[in-house]
Amino acid sequence: MKNTACLLGFLKNCSLGAVALVIPAAVTGVMAPTSKAAIAADLAPDSFQNSPKMVLDEAWQLVYKEYVDADFNRVDWLGVRQTLLSGEYATPEAAYGELRSALRRLEDPYTRFLNPAQYAALTEQTSGxxxxxxxxxxxxxxxxxxxxxxxxxxxxxxxxxxxxxxxxxxxxxxxxxxxxxxxxxxxxxxxxxxxxxxxxxxxxxxxxxxxxxxxxVPTVTFELQRQNGIKVGYIRLDEFSAHAAEQMQAAINTLTTQGAEAFVMDLRGNPGGLLQAGIEISRMWLPRGSIVRTVDRAGHSDEITANRTAISDLPLAVLVNGQSASSSEIVTGALADNDRAVVVGDPTFGKALVQSLHGLSDGSGLAVTVAHYYTPDGTDISRRGITPDVSVSLTQQQSRQLESNPTLRGTSADPQFVGAVAALESQVVARREDHTPVVSTPSAHPPNQLGLNEPEQ
Incomplete structure (x- = not known):
């Protein structure tokens, strides 16, 4: 089993504990093969058992089979294997260092090795x-x-x-x-x-x-606010963990019952997480249409769409900033390109790559870039991110104030939240005049093992 993921601010320290995803590593061999078929048939010899070289070869095999660029950014990846396996390593840490050096040659910050502690912390974080x-x-x-x-x-x-x-x-x-x-x-x-x-x-x-x-671990906080005479359901999502979708669903239903007339979903500072959580949350807001399209190394395209399970049609704004990345950008792009939400804040981070996360035999892990993704309109957001419909930037003083006192987020002391409510006001007024009924129906959104993870900062 593997975990496909996006990993930007990848370790949030929290003294809550650990549940790791069990992801078996590939069985690998010794001699540098001349074809992928040879690699698949190559078995690890006894001399590699309990050796750092076993982990090096496992990692090399995964990159060789899955990496999004079949030319490996013009790196002789077969030669890399010979170099890795010809070395002598007194400790696992020495082997880890050599592997990291080899991966850096790909010039892809998202394809990277995680030592056992880092891998355990990451899988713990995304498990929720x-x-x-x-x-x-x-x-x-x-x-x-x-x-x-x-x-x-x-x-x-x-x-x-x-x-x-x-x-x-x-x-x-x-x-x-x-x-x-x-x-x-x-x-x-x-x-x-x-x-x-x-x-x-x-x-x-x-x-x-x-x-x-x-x-x-709760990743969703929410509260009903009154702003400009409007009852606004404010929902903040810290990361896309395995329990994020069920927590988001509970927040939407609770705030709707409390009389919310519009929603503001706060993805500021959200570095991403599990892809499936992003898909399920998008489907809660989006009744139909494309959510995201991925393209793998062979050029195969896979489009993920809404499935008519939306649980709210109330006016929606999404708050983003330069730390909103990965799954945050997938959700934002889906809602924006389908005209379901107005995006407010600052441009997002700009990561349009999908990683597959694998566990290796010694408890370490490897994240491998396996695909590019595009928003429903076909936009590649790499390095430029998503530009908000309504640009509202915070001063340094305002940013420090919200960071030091998070309870001010989603209140009149939060200029970006105020801007989001102002952007929704005309829609709320129109619904009041039309007496449009609120659509809110419970929907089950089971998580799966797909996800996204971004680079260590």
Missing amino acids: EVSGLGIRLQKVDQNLIISSILDNSPAKQAGLNSGDAILIIDGRSSRNLSVEDASQLIRGDRGSQITMIVRRPNGSEETLILTRDLVS
Whole structure:
């Protein structure tokens, strides 16, 4: 099984845990073959078992079979295999370095190797489920503070609260730990235990023994806002994880029940994620029409379309910026080219490539570019992104204010949200005058294993 994905801001540190996608690697060989048929038949000899060369050859084979450019950007890829397998590697890290050097010759930042820790973190992120305690952390001065706690999580059940300071994690002081380091310590296998000493806001200290469990990470937040006399359903999507579609559906239905007259979907800062999540979310808004078209190395084209399962026809605006990438751009392009939404904000990132994510035999992973994608109108957004219908840029001060206080997003203190509502106002007024009924029907959107992932920053 492989996971086709888009990977831009690929590691968001969160002390929530890990569930990896199991993606078997290809069985590979030793001698440089002269044809793809020979490669397919070539088997790994005993001398490669438990050797770094096994992983090097697995990665080489995947690029050889799947890479979008059959000429490998004019690189002698057969020669690359001979070079990789003729080397001697004292450690896996030495082999990893040589593989990364070989991949850089393709001049494709999206085709890249991930060590076991990076691969586990990526698959954990896109799965939407993690094994841990269900807390988010921030560093305040030298203190490790719990900023939020997920419902139905081990942390919630143990009585931890936002504002509690974590002093000790399994015997290690948190004072010199970064949020990333602390997150690594807190994550672990489901059912395993962790001991922490916490200090409450009143100064009292408590020792807790917690059992890690799977928790679903929310990627969608929503709220009904009133702006310019309009009831606006504001929905923010942080990333396209495996649970993003079901969370988006719940948000649309809840806000519709609350009386929303229009929607603003906020994809600012969303780096992408799973392709299937993007397709299903597009279908919630789009009753018919093309969503995206992909073209592989052989020139084969595959068009994905809406399937008449839209759950809302209310006026819609999409907020984007320069960090909106990959699946964010697929959704934005689909809704814009089909005249379903008005796009507001700044130009998007501009990534029009699809990757396939593979697990290798030692727990590491490889992302391989396998296709180009085009918006429904046939636009290639590579490097230029999607230009908004309504351009609204934030000043540096406004950007800092929204970043430091995310609760201001989707309010009157958010100039891009205000601009989006203004762009929808005429549609809302027209619907009021026509007494147009609201269309909202529940729809199941099961995720699958396809996805998109973007480059490490």
